[in-house]
Each structure stands twice: as C-alpha cells, then as structure tokens.
Amino acid sequence: ETGVTQTPRHLVMGMTNKKSLKCEQHLGHNAMYWYKQSAKKPLELMFVYNFKEQTENNSVPSRFSPECPNSSHLFLHLHTLQPEDSALYLCASSQGVSSGANVLTFGAGSRLTVL
Amino acid sequence: AQKVTQAQTEISVVEKEDVTLDCVYETRDTTYYLFWYKQPPSGELVFLIRRNSFDEQNEISGRYSWNFQKSTSSFNFTITASQVVDSAVYFCALSEGGSNYKLTFGKGTLLTVNP
Numbered sequence: 001e002t003g004v005t006q007t008p009r010h011l012v013m014g015m016t017n018k019k020s021l022k023c024e025q026h027l028g029h030n031a032m033y034w035y036k037q038s039a040k041k042p043l044e045l046m047f048v049y050n051f052k053e054q055t056e057n058n059s060v061p062s063r064f065s066p067e068c069p070n071s072s073h074l075f076l077h078l079h080t081l082q083p084e085d086s087a088l089y090l091c092a093s094s095q096g097v098s099s100g101a102n103v104l105t106f107g108a109g110s111r112l113t114v115l
Numbered sequence: 116a117q118k119v120t121q122a123q124t125e126i127s128v129v130e131k132e133d134v135t136l137d138c139v140y141e142t143r144d145t146t147y148y149l150f151w152y153k154q155p156p157s158g159e160l161v162f163l164i165r166r167n168s169f170d171e172q173n174e175i176s177g178r179y180s181w182n183f184q185k186s187t188s189s190f191n192f193t194i195t196a197s198q199v200v201d202s203a204v205y206f207c208a209l210s211e212g213g214s215n216y217k218l219t220f221g222k223g224t225l226l227t228v229n230p
Contacts (some may be wrong), residue, residue, distance in 0.1 A: 009158075042119075106152075108157055
C-alpha cells in the first residue's frame with residue numbers, strides 16, 4: 001500500500017464504548033497528525049507527533065488518547081465519547097515539522113458516529 | 116492570530132465554465148505559506164499547491180491557476196473549463212513561519228460541476 005491508510009473507514013459507537021482509530025503511512029515520513037473535521041467547521045488540529053514524540057496537544061479532551069508506537073503508525077484511542085464528537089477524523093503525515101516547505105499527506109479519514 | 120476566510124460556501128457551475136474560488140487570509144508574520152487542498156467525496160485531502168509569502172508569481176498547472184496578491188491578502192484559485200471530476204470541497208490553508216504543521220484551514224468551498 002502507498003500513502004496514508006486509515007482504518008476503520010466508518011465507526012459507530014455508543015457513549016460507553018472503547019474503540020481505536022488506526023493510521024499507517026508508507027511514505028517514510030517522521031511526523032504524523034490527527035485532525036478533526038466537523039460539519040461546517042474548519043479542520044481542527046488535534047495532535048502532532050514528530051519522531052514518535054508528541055509535540056502538540058491542541059487542548060483535546062482526555063477522552064481522546066493518541067498513541068504513536070513508531071513513525072509509521074498512529075492510533076487514536078476513544079472512550080466515553082459524546083455525540084458531539086461525531087466527525088471525520090483525518091490522519092496526516094509529513095517529512096518533519098521544522099520546515100515550512102513540508103506538505104501534509106492526508107488519509108481518507110475515519111467517519112465516527114457516537115450514539 | 117492567523118485566519119483564513121473562504122466566503123463562498125457552495126458554488127455550482129455547468130461543465131466547461133470557468134470558476135474562481137476565493138481565499139482571504141490574515142497573518143502578522145512576514146514569512147508564511149499558503150496551500151490549497153481538494154477533498155473529493157472519498158474523503159482524503161489532496162494537496163494542490165503551496166506558495167511562500169515571498170513568491171507572488173501566479174502559477175498555472177493545466178486547467179488550474181492561482182492568483183496570489185499580498186496587497187489584498189488573497190490567494191484565489193481558478194479552474195478553467197471545469198469538469199464533473201472537479202466536484203469536491205476545496206480548502207485554502209495558511210501556516211506561519213517555522214510552524215509548518217500548524218495549518219489554519221478555511222471552512223472550505225463545495226464546488227459542484229454539473230454535466
């Protein structure tokens with residue numbers, strides 16, 4: 001596979017469930033990101049990892065827990081979510097975070113519905 | 116704080132028409148980067164172009180062209196002879212200086228090209 005792959009593409013969960021979103025990049029990039037895309041709102045940066053280290057947590061509630069075991073994989077663990085957390089969660093990667101010339105490559109997203 | 120405004124929420128055109136998507140940005144930095152991404156129905160954001168603040172030359176790539184004007188803080192995107200496959204949501208984004216990963220996105224413009 002090439003590019004950035006996200007699984008599952010669709011997820012429906014109850015407010016008491018625990019689930020995880022997975023992202024894998026095959027680009028040899030060192031930085032990975034989680035973005036949230038809600039209806040009629042701009043994309044919101046959630047987390048940034050650079051060389052497996054978290055460099056950004058954009059005031060995300062603790063019910064979202066990221067994990068980056070290596071530069072190629074990124075997870076978003078979900079627990080005790082609220083209906084307003086329903087959104088498209090996009091994963092992205094880039095070569096690094098230190099150069100303004102880097103371009104983000106996005107996955108197709110995981111569409112999450114919280115009942 | 117940086118901001119990106121895409122005033123056009125939705126645009127509908129007939130195939131072969133030219134269409135311009137507007138983008139106005141705000142930033143206090145003198146060094147910044149501007150981007151356009153395309154999000155087709157499949158979900159992933161596809162990178163189209165990146166410009167830095169020191170390069171005001173307009174760019175043309177096939178049917179796509181971009182007009183960057185610092186005097187009006189605008190970075191508009193024109194599709195010439197639109198096609199049905201151009202139907203997507205288009206996002207303009209801005210990153211400041213060294214924080215390339217902190218993309219500030221506009222709310223997007225939904226372009227529908229009808230046959």
